[in-house]
Amino acid sequence: MKPLDAIDRKLIALLQDNARLSTVALARAVGLSRSSVQERLQRLEKGGVISQYTVRLGSGGDPLQAWLFLRYAEGFSCDDVMPLLVALPAVRACHSVAGEIDMLVLVQADTPAMLSEVREQVAAFKGIDDVTTIPVLRVMLDRG
Secondary structure (H helix, E strand, C coil): CCCCCHHHHHHHHHHHHCCCCCHHHHHHHHCCCHHHHHHHHHHHHHCCCECCCCCCECCCCCCEEEEEEEEECCCCCHHHHHHHHHCCCCEEEEEECCCCCCEEEEEEECCHHHHHHHHHHHHCCCCEEEEEEEECCCCCCCCC
């Protein structure tokens, strides 16, 4: 199977958010025709990336996860940064916190290079002063 591209990752993220989205809605969201989206979904299913529509990532290997600890630049807040984070399909969760850091962001990627790319995108956002990356080695408990 060929490597996942940005559209494949966007389709997966959309289905993870709502596995009941119609092919037409998915096509509209990624700017492709319905038939192109159907072909991509069939390829993802045959390749084992989508194993069922609860959506679970399949035999493509366990995705990599990392927590990004963000500190805002002076004068910026969660409200400034959230629209930028929501636009990234790799962002799986965001938590506003108090203390030395301002936000915890859970990101997921297929390869270390993709993880690095996401981290660099976030670090380049206007309003972000510092990013510390904490890779997840093993998930010991996830009740979510």
